[in-house]
Amino acid sequence: MRILTVGAGAVGGFFGARLAAAGEDVSFLVRPARAKALRARGLRVEGQGETLRLTPRLVTAEAPGGPYDLVLLSVKATALHTALADIAPAVGPDTAVVPLLNGIAHLDALVTRLGAPAVLGGVAKVVTTLNAEGDILRMAPPAVVLTGEVDARPSARVDAIRAVLAGAGIDAPATEDIVAAMWHKWVFISTLVALTCLMRGTVGEVNAVPGGAELGTALLAEAAAVAEAAGHPVPEGERAFTAATVTTPGSPLTPCLYRDLVAGAPTEADHVLTDLTGRARALGVATPLLDLAALHLRVHEGRLAAGR
Structure with a gap:
């Protein structure tokens, strides 16, 4: 599964690192400053008995690649509309977009920009932060991603995504109603x-x-x-x-x-x-x-x- 993680901060960087370490084909769409830091230091995750050191595959808004099978959208709401413009060229007819933002207002924005078929619901449960060097510090045990079709129907693509997440050590239990x-x-x-x-x-x-x-x-x-x-x-x-x-x-x-x-x-x-x-x-x-x-x-x- 080709995966694009939008953002390599405390949330997206953590889940993307887990997926990349498990052998998945993961690219990170990042801003120039973050890209410079990651090229110099790599992507690092530490805490709760975990240590990951990765050389991430980085892409930019000018050349996001794609289409991808899965897009994990992990940005702050203040950057949502910019991120949607950045990823639109990377979303194909079979791409599933899982937003890991708080609240629900972003669902309408995603549907408007990317079309309803591409958009899944999503919830992230993880306690992480970035330190002064830009490394990801994991401060508590949860590593959970919930996802599902917005209309709650059974979905083979959701099952496939959940299997990939679970294979990377990310808890991804079935969710009856993602909204x-x-x-x-x-x-x-x-x-x-x-x-x-x-x-x-x-x-x-x-x-x-x-x-x-x-x-x-x-x-x-x-x-x-x-x-x-x-x-x-x-x-x-x-x-x-x-x-x-x-x-x-x-x-x-x-x-x-x-x-x-x-x-x-x-x-x-x-x-x-x-x-x-x-x-x-x-x-x-x-x-x-x-x-x-x-x-x-x-x-x-x-x-x-x-x-x-």
Whole structure:
């Protein structure tokens, strides 16, 4: 299977490295700065007992190659439209595109640009980050990719993709409804984002003060209410996992969006929180805490836009 991984950052670089190490035909579509670093140092993954050292096959937007059998789209939402323009020439009539972004708004953008037949749903569950040298650090055990047809029908191409992922040591369980799974991940990440960004601290720092644990559970209740109103109620097990994650004493956990915020960089706030709260209003669900978090991040984005 010919695979294009769009982005070689903490998520795409990790899954692409796993696939390449397993012998799959993997190319990485990267920006010039990332390409320069990867040519000089290689693609490295470390942590949780894993060490990978690869010389990745790199392609650029000017010559993406293709068509590919599988495109793993792993970019931040702020780069989505640029990435879609870059990969469009590499998508053929039999290409399957699996987006590994948070939220669900990107599905419409993919269908508009690439056509509905090419687009699958996707969820990534992995805890990785880039260090100062650009190496990928794996900080916790999960290495999961969920995928499926957006209309939930059985699919031979999805089965084939899942088999390739599993062969690279990536958990890829069958998913009955991938759009529901995307909503459930959205509830998790929006709760975590709102908590850490509103309070400007790690999960552990928030829970170390009176009211911290109560805030996490209240944010989760709002996000889960939106998903339920949209027809995708969060299973009790997943809801309990999210509740435990955002109320763990001493946890150093922060999401990537929080790290972008404190670094003074653009964030995925619109894709993660503004879209969710907009859907909440359309569904008649009150989300005052999530609205406050979204407003907080919009002020940050406004400062960046004004050059401050």
